[in-house]
Amino acid sequence: MRTAVDTTADPVIRLAKLAFRWRTGTAAVLRLDRLEIRRGERVFVSAPSGGGKTTLLGLLAGVIAPTEGTVEVLGQRMERLSGARRDRLRADHIGYVFQLFNLIPYLSVIDNVTLPGRFSRRRRTRAATRTGSPEAEARRLLAHLDLGDDGLVRRPVTQLSVGQQQRVAVARALMGSPEILLADEPTSALDADRREAFLTLLFDECAATNLTLILASHDHTLASRFDRAIALQDVAPAAAAT
Numbered sequence: 001m002r003t004a005v006d007t008t009a010d011p012v013i014r015l016a017k018l019a020f021r022w023r024t025g026t027a028a029v030l031r032l033d034r035l036e037i038r039r040g041e042r043v044f045v046s047a048p049s050g051g052g053k054t055t056l057l058g059l060l061a062g063v064i065a066p067t068e069g070t071v072e073v074l075g076q077r078m079e080r081l082s083g084a085r086r087d088r089l090r091a092d093h094i095g096y097v098f099q100l101f102n103l104i105p106y107l108s109v110i111d112n113v114t115l116p117g118r119f120s121r122r123r124r125t126r127a128a129t130r131t132g133s134p135e136a137e138a139r140r141l142l143a144h145l146d147l148g149d150d151g152l153v154r155r156p157v158t159q160l161s162v163g164q165q166q167r168v169a170v171a172r173a174l175m176g177s178p179e180i181l182l183a184d185e186p187t188s189a190l191d192a193d194r195r196e197a198f199l200t201l202l203f204d205e206c207a208a209t210n211l212t213l214i215l216a217s218h219d220h221t222l223a224s225r226f227d228r229a230i231a232l233q234d235v236a237p238a239a240a241a242t
């Protein structure tokens, strides 16, 4: 099955008149009148805890559907796609760094990082084109994140520190050069040096593959490194009230 995505679409993300409620009759936790993100743009999203960052990323990934309004990703209206086509679009074109990592505990580091290639031929092929094989691409990404040690990459991820697991989650999201990277608090467990290495890798990837990056974080010190910063409390002032 194929999704008719437009990988050259610009803007790659377009939201309009968006509202999201977890249940009918409850307040909207997120409202956005309009948001457009261009190909290759690096966007920083901030909000206080509970302010809707994860909800926004979930809408962009098609994990949840808007209650009102539209979510267009790579030319596709997410809310109009079947669940299977949304899953395909996500697997082929979107890397997602989950706030709680969502690594597979019984798999090794390298097997976690190559996982997107098992669900997507496109990602597998792109990894092979870039470095020769998904394994070689996994090692390249891990080495950039200071996780290149041979013994370490064969270990189950449960034997890693939290900060190491977070970096594995980032490498996995970048596997096979997705067009869009959604990252939910991806630096929360990293010290200042690692955060720097992580941002350098991320921005190198953005430049090398024209990756569109949407990174959500409380950490305002990161904002100045991005092309644009969006504070959800500013663009969605009615969210808590309606």
Ligand SMILES: Nc1ncnc2c1ncn2[C@@H]1O[C@H](COP(=O)(O)OP(=O)(O)OP(=O)(O)O)[C@@H](O)[C@H]1O
Residues within 6 Å of the ligand: 022, 029, 047, 048, 049, 050, 051, 052, 053, 054, 055, 056, 099
């Ligand atoms: N599964 C759920 N069911 C019901 N309400 C939820 C669910 N997940 C989140 N919420 C609510 O939606 C609102 C937005 O949550 P969200 O996780 O998007 O915020 P956040 O900005 O990512 O927060 P944090 O920085 O603490 O991770 C919060 O009020 C939260 O309580």
